[in-house]
Amino acid sequence: MIPSIILAAAEEGGSEEKNNFLVPNATFLFELVSFAIILFVLWKWILPPINNAMTERQNKIKAQFEEAEKLKAEAQAAEAENQSQLAEARAEASRIREEAREQGAQIVAQHREQAVVEAERITSAAQAQIEVERAQALAQLKNEVGTIATTLAGRIVGESFDDDERSKRSVDEFIAGLESAPKSEA
C-alpha cells in the first residue's frame, strides 16, 4: 500500500507541469457553449411555462381568497342585519308588551274607578233611601205614638184625653223633647 501511494505521488508530480488544474484548457470553450445552450433552453422553453402555471395558480388562489373574503364580508353584513332586525323585533315586542301592560293597568284603573263610583252611587242611593224610609217611619211613628200614648194615659187616669187639641200639643212637645235630647247627646 505504501509503495502504491508513493507511485501515485510520483505520477502526480510528473504530470503537474503540463497539466495545471487551475489553468483552463479548451474544455473552457466547451463549458461556455454548453452552459449557453442550457441557459438558452431553460430561458426560452422551460421557465416561461413554469412561470405561467405559477402565475396562473397564484392569480387563481388570489381570486379565491378575494371571493372568500367577499363572501365572508357578505355573511357578516347579513349577520349584522339579522342582529339588528332581531334587536328591532325585540324592542318592538317589549314596546308592545309595555303598551299592553299600560293599557291593562289603565283598564283596571278605569274599572276600579267605575266600580268605586258605582259603589258610592249605590251607597249614597241606599243611604238616601234609608233616610227617606227613616223619615217616613219617624213621621208615622210621630202620628201613632201620640194616639197610643193618649189612649194609654186615658186608661190609666180614667178620663179621656180626647181633647185632641190639647193632648196633641202635649204629645208633640214631648216628642220634640225626646228628639232634641238625643241630638244634644250626639
Add this chain to the structure above:
Amino acid sequence: MTQSVLVSSDIEIGHHPTFSIGSFTFNSDTVTSTVIAGIIVIALGLMLRRSASAETPGKMQLAWEALVDWVTTEVEANLGKLNPFVIPLAVTLFVFILISNWVEVVPTEHKVPPATADTNLTYALGLVVIIAVQVYAVRERGLGDYAKGFLEPYPVMAPLTILEELIKPFTLALRLFGNIFAGGIMLLIIGLLPAYLTPLPTVPWKLFGMAIGVIQAFIFALLTILYFGMAAQGHGGGHDEAPAKEHEPELQPA
C-alpha cells in the same frame, strides 16, 4: 492489495483524461459529466414543461416554483425590479451547478467526476456572470456613469475598484471549484481505506457532499444576483448599497 493499488493510483490531483481536436485539448471526464448534467437539467425541465399545470402541481413543479420564487424575490430585492435575463440566469446557474455537484454521488469509480470540480466549468460560469453583470451595469447607468463608478469614492482607488471587478469571476469560480474538488479528494482519500471499511465514511461523506452541493449552488446563484444588484447601484460607496449586500460577507467563507 490489487484493489488498493488501483484506487490509490487514481489519486492524481487535478489530473483529467484528455482528448484533442486539432490543437485544442479537452478534459474528456469533464465533458462527459457536463453533457450528463446538461441532459438531466434539460430533461427535468422538459418533463416539467409537459406536466406543468396550474391546477395540480406535482412535487417537481413545486420545487421548481420554489426556486423560481426565491430567485424572483432576491432579484426584486437587490435589483429593485424584475429583470427578464437575471432570473433565468440565476435559476439555470443554480440547477446546473446543483445537478453537476450531485453527479459526484453516483459511484462511477471516479470516471465521471462532477464537472464543477474542474476549473474549466467554473471559470466559464464566472465569465458568463461577470460579462453579464458588466453589460447590465453599462446599460443601467450609461457608459459614462459606469466608468466614473471606478473612480469612486476616490480616484486614487481606481486600481482597487477595477481589481475588485476582475476578481469577482475568479472568486465565484474558485469557491465552487474548491468546495467540490475538495469533496472529490476526500472521497479518493476514503478510497485508500481497506475495502471493508470504505462504506462507513463514504455514505455520510456523500450525504454531506450533497448538502455542500446545494449550498454552493445557492451561493453561486445568490452572489450572481448580488453582483447584479451592486452593478445597478455603483461601486463601493457604502452609503447607498442594498441591505441585502450585507449578507455577502457571511456567505463568502462558505
